[in-house]
Amino acid sequence: MKYKDLSTEQLVKVKTLGELRATGYQPTPIRQELRNNLIARLRNKEEVFPGIWGYEETVIPDMERAILSMHHINLLGLRGQAKTRLARMMINLLDEYIPVVKGSELNDDPLQPLSRYAIDLIAEHGDKTPIEWMHRSERYTEKLATPDVSVADLIGDADPIKAATLKLPYSDERVIHFGLIPRSHRGIFVINELPDLQARIQVSLFNILQEGDIQIRGFKIRLPLDIQFVFTANPEDYTNRGSIVTPLKDRIDSQIVTHYPKSIEIGKKITRQEAIVKEEQVDKVQINELVADLIEQIAFEARKSEYVDAKSGVSARLTISAYENLLSAAERRTLLNSEKDTYVRVSDLWGIIPSITGKVELVYEGEQEGPVIVAQNLIGKALRTQFLLYFPDPEKLKKQQKNKTDNPYRRITDWFGEGNTIDLLNDLSNKDYKAALNNVKGLRELIDAYHARQDEATKLFLMEFALHGLAEYSMISKNMLTAGLQFKDLLSSMFSGPGSFGDDDDEDDTDDKGRGKRYR
Structure with a gap:
């Protein structure tokens, strides 16, 4: 049975290089792999980025075009715009499992080994070389760009402890400790907040993006890494903390601009x-x-x-x-x-x-x-x-008063004009809350006039909402209490004496329960 026809259960039973060859397996570059699986999803009308809302006609089509073009991607947008989530969801476009040389730190493909370890192992064991299967969830690496990130972290460096332990000279490439990027071979590598990466570190990415190889100190090695790069960047960082160096930006194939919800x-x-x-x-x-x-x-x-x-x-x-x-x-x-x-x-x-x-x-x-x-x-x-979506515009009604048009808010404002107030404390019981709202003359009638079909709980909410709305349109006054809100007549809140807006006296503004009456 051919490799493409094998089920997951059958694949994981393949344990050696010889058995893998017998299936007809051929290596597929990761960006081609992403493209193939995206094509299959689009043909089957499957959702590619489920749970991402508001991008259906903007960002997601751009992402799909970039993947079809086999591009490295930079997601540019403000904070909280699902940039990292989009990158993480790309793993769903990878094959469920891929074969790797067992014990290889670079996820070596058994038919295209890169590391000295894998090359030597295959040379020694041939078709009996042990292989294992890597799940797609293990093929994703993410690094937050911070000022302390070094070339050694990302690319690698000579490890003196390794050299001493294996008794190897520094000229031997086996003393190299590979960084995050080589270890992401055949996977997706994401750098978040790219502008925060120091310019000299960004330079180290040039060769990887363009030629696909890395350079480590004086070692004469060329590792044609197979990686899908995704970067995220915030436009704010370009002025506050750094920028993407121009040659690096030139090597990132697609820059996709994200945005906030539009509705x-x-x-x-x-x-x-x-x-x-x-x-x-x-x-x-x-x-x-x-x-x-x-x-x-x-x-x-x-x-x-x-x-x-x-x-x-x-x-x-x-x-x-x-x-x-x-x-x-x-x-x-x-x-x-x-x-x-x-x-x-x-x-x-x-x-x-x-x-x-x-x-x-x-x-x-x-x-x-x-x-x-x-x-x-x-x-x-x-x-x-x-x-304004639930009640008439108070400002328009004011203009219409010249024509003696009936004002649905008049009974409410008149009630407050008589010197009445209402305190809606944060922790009022349901019973006291309802009683306080029902005490305002004209408020229940207003809700019944415009929202008669709502249930009782929604009507109570709308009653309070109407008070807040009238306060925002300066028809009544709303004052902050230490433990809630107080509504009263607009004029009386200005001129009623102690505790009112603009009051400069030193009288204690607390009620009989020790709660602050209000503050501005």
Whole structure:
């Protein structure tokens, strides 16, 4: 039976070079191997990069074209754009197993040995040379470029201990300790953050990419390595920490530019796929599409914010961490109130602030504002944007008031105008939360007018969402408390005396339970 017709179970039973020859096996270069398997997948209409969302019409076709062209690849993009994941998924295009000379450190092909060890072993044993089978998962090597990476790490160097142990002169190539790249022979080698690699180290890659051989000190060796190179790079690094030297960039055949999700729907797919959510959290916390949209909207707002460094980017990890924190904020509330379950609230978004502050790089103006204030502003902008998808535009209604058009928010604003306030503390029980919202006149009627078909839990969420939206459009006031939020009339928040915005007195702004009333 021919090699191509053998099953995996039959292949691994082949143990010697002679048995391998009998199958008709012929070596296949790795880039040809990748190309062959990609062609087979495309013909069978199989998904090549499953779980990668938003790249279906951009990055993935570029990757497929590069693989069909048998190119070395550079993935250029900001952080959190799945560059490394794309590289790692290329192993799925490798053959499941390949034969190697047993004990070889360079993964020598039995019919095309490179290392002195493999050549000598085959010369000594001939067709009885033992072989073993390497799984595709073992053919992937990844190295993060750091300033301390040396040529010896990547290519290799003479090993004095090896020379002394084997009693060999330094002129003997057997004293060489090979680096990561030679050890990746017949595999995929990935260098992450290539611009961080020192220029003199990048030079050592020239020959490997162009001619496929390596040079180690004064040894007269030429190893025609068979490697698929994939590099990742961040445009920010070109100015901050280094750059890709021009001759090296010239030798990388395809440079593919990645990007962030272009729609909220794609962002939600990524977030839900990557977020680590425990089963007990799913049982305790009910979540809706609106709050998932709000989390993605925060990332979109951050990417266009004047306070956030656009060159640095806003990673998809922001929304993933935020989603996890949102569920945990709601879960914590159920534990504190000894409740079996709860429904996610808009105020839970303030629990994701730690997920935002560590994920965005601020420009000078943002640093002046402070990371927490910037995070709060981003949440506010997301609420403002999404509000218009569920309720009438308050700004348009203001203009229409000249024509005495009925304003659906008037009962709510009038209620606050009478001096009423509502405190939505983070840890309110479900019962108290519902009672507080129902206490606002006109709020329930607003939701029934525009979202009558929603269930009770979603209506409560929308009731709170309406308050946040009205605050963002300056129809009521929203103030931060130490343990939650307070809504009140806009004018009274400015002129109501102690504890109000702009207040300079020294009166203790705490309630009877010792909680801070609010802070700005």
